[in-house]
Amino acid sequence: MDTLTHTQFTEAGLADWRDLAQGIHARFATGDFATGLRFVTAVGQAAEEAGHHPDVTLTYPHVDIMLVSHDAGGLTPRDLDLAGQISDIARDSGVSAAVEALVEVELSLDTADGQTIGPFWAALLTGSTDSFADGQVRDSGGRVPLLWFQDTDAHETPRQRFHLDVWVPTELAEQRIAAGVAAGGTVVDDSAAPSFVVLADAEGNRACVCTTDR
Template sequence: MTQVSSQQVLDAGLNDWRQLAQGLHARFLTGNFSAGLRFVEAVAEAAEAANHHPDVTLTYPYVDLQLISHDVSAVTKRDVDLARAISDIAREQQIEAKPEALAQLELALDTAQLAAAGRFWAALLTGDADAVKGDDVADPNGRVPLLWFQHTEAHETPRQRFHIDLWVPHDVAEQRIQAAVAAGGTVVDAEQAPSFVVLADGEGNRVCVCTVLDR
């Protein structure tokens, strides 16, 4: 399957869904466990018919879903098509989506020696030293956030080597940034906005607020 671009995802009009760092995401407010289970069962039928399956988290008040084509590690047309079908199911069951509640957390480690760091972090985080794919340590069981290695020149410590990448819906990013600034943060670098904006807390610890726009 061919990867679809972030702009193609936006043009698809998937109002219930937002593209974050890894795939398409949605939260549906089912209200209770029984309603959530009925919703998930209907989603499972649609997934089986499409021969394409989302990652599903069923909790008491809501259901979270993620769609990505794992064979190409990207969003494809089949993800877009299944997302649309799932939204149709939600409307039939009178279940509301809440895309503004979505977020995805990644950890980034500046390193000039991936070979020295990658297997260590893979073994520590996932129990498998071989769980390094390209520049990422990915936990196939979804227990810990994705860790990716940002290539840098060798440098002396102290310098912040870890930072957080917080992926939020593109239409939520500015609100989230302003809330963080109002809570005592500062904008360090907005040159790459809306792709990402670098913030710092009162002690100088940095975080990137990321969206899929302009990538």
Template sequence: MTDELLSGDHIARLGLDDWRSMYGALEARFATGDFATGLRLVAAIGEAAQVAQHHPDVELRPTHVDVLLTTHDAGGKTARDVELARRVSALAADLGVPAEPADVQRLELALDTADVDEIRPFWAAVLDARDTGGDEVVDPRGRIPTIWFQAGDPHDEPRQRWHLDVRVPPEVVDRRIAAALAAGGTLVTDEHAPRFWVLADPQGNKVCLCTHVTRAD
């Protein structure tokens, strides 16, 4: 089976009514209604994926199951994802579980910059993400949104209206800070440590590395 990358417009013409194209993946939400039904659907998806030797990301929640399909070695959506998507939809239909495609969404963070190469290594380091060498950094574990760098004009350091708070285990925070500094970042303040540290990339964009220490949550 070919691993030619398929665009979202191409896939939209294939009749995958349950699925939506979200960046480099196909995603669907199935409204199971209860945990036991969700478990049955997850088990069925697992068996089908094993047969296909093409394994999705599956998230089980009390009222729904989310499924994400992508061909990792191709870097996006391929016919392999389309085939498994059809099989997953059939399994859900057999269980009487409807899809809720309108509930699918994915957050990606866009950071305007006049020099992607200057700040991309910092964000890969501080987030422990994969530096693509292009215009984004990606968490290979899928826990945090992709950060995409959009070309902009040079300007003075802005006064930020929002920034990222990244909660990490206390035992990894020193390593994460060291990696960010080695990637060209600066430590803005540690006056609130070990609750949180404020760091900035070489262009002044700030991020807080946070731990549970001294917090109630």
């Protein structure tokens, strides 16, 4: 099955959902655990009927849902179809989406030899080198943020090697960047905006605010 682009997702008009680093995400503000449990049960029934299953996290005040077609390696029409059904279930349940709360964090490590050090980080983070593939460490259990290795020239340490990629909905990127600057940070490089903007704290440690808008 062919995967979809950011533009195709945007054109689908799924107002409750945003595409971040991995799949499309939504947070539904249920307000209490019992409402969230009923909502999750209804979502589970729809997922079973569709034969396509989202990642669902139920907490006391909200439910987080992520959709992606792992077998296709990206977003597909079946993700959009199920996302639309989930939004319909939310509206029927009196549950609203909280787009402003969406965020996804990835870890990035600058290295000149990711293939050599990748197995170490896989073993350390997940207990198995099998989780290292395609230049990434991916925890199938969802407990560890995705770690990817950014190519760089070989260099002497110390130099910042890790940085956070903070993925937010496109319309929230400027707000998040402004919040970081107001809290003492600086914009180091915005030449690739809105895809990503590099910020630094007062000591020069860097992070990227990222969106899927290329």
